[in-house]
Amino acid sequence: MARRTKEEAAATRDSILDAAEKLFVEQGVSRTTLQHIATAAGVTRGAIYWHFDDKGALFNAMMERAILPLEAEMQVLDQVESDDPLVDLRNHMLAVLDRTVNDPGARRVFEIATLKVEFVGEMDAVRQRRKDNMANWMARAERRIRLAIDKGLISRDIDASRVALGLWTMIDGLIRNWMFDPQDFDLLALGKCVIDPYLEGLRSGRG
Structure with missing residues (x-):
């Protein structure tokens, strides 16, 4: 069960980064809010904050990936x-x-x-x-x-x-x-x- 939870968390993190990358390309970084990203990824804003401190941290994680x-x-x-x-x-x-x-x-x-x-x-x-x-x-x-x-x-x-x-x-x-x-x-x-x-x-x- 723990392994499944870890894999699910990694999958959620990837889906957030995928959504952010797509939205950043389409409308720019400053015009993209965490709520936009959450909606596109099918998660809550809380899920985003569980993985990333803020939009800057999310952006850097996308860059690292x-x-x-x-x-x-x-x-x-x-x-x-x-x-x-x-x-x-x-x-x-x-x-x-x-x-x-x-x-x-x-x-x-x-x-x-x-x-x-x-x-x-x-x-x-x-x-x-x-x-x-x-x-x-x-x-x-x-x-x-x-x-x-x-x-x-x-x-x-x-x-x-x-x-x-x-x-x-x-x-x-x-x-x-x-x-x-x-x-x-x-x-x-x-x-x-x-x-x-x-x-x-x-x-x-x-x-």
């Missing part, structure tokens, strides 16, 4: 170490774009997190999560850039932190603009057109 493209591919990047750190970085960035296009669940949650939320009040924790993710990605990118400097692939005059910030702005901006209308351009093709010249420009200035 779906690993976003940037986060998933960061784990892959940590496991790759070739003779050319810039190639590793390029492949990682293109893999992020590819996962964004081909993983509907991750793409949906990324859309909510970037286009359907205001970072105020109880949702401020989401802003902090995004800030932490950016810092984690920047640290990994800077490490690869410094390795490229050490190997003589790019100039020692290069500021690794600025290059990493440029790459972050590039990939984040590409995904955000593609989210507005996925039919407007081929995300992966345009990504190659933008990322490759940037990285090759770093190589051409070595010395």
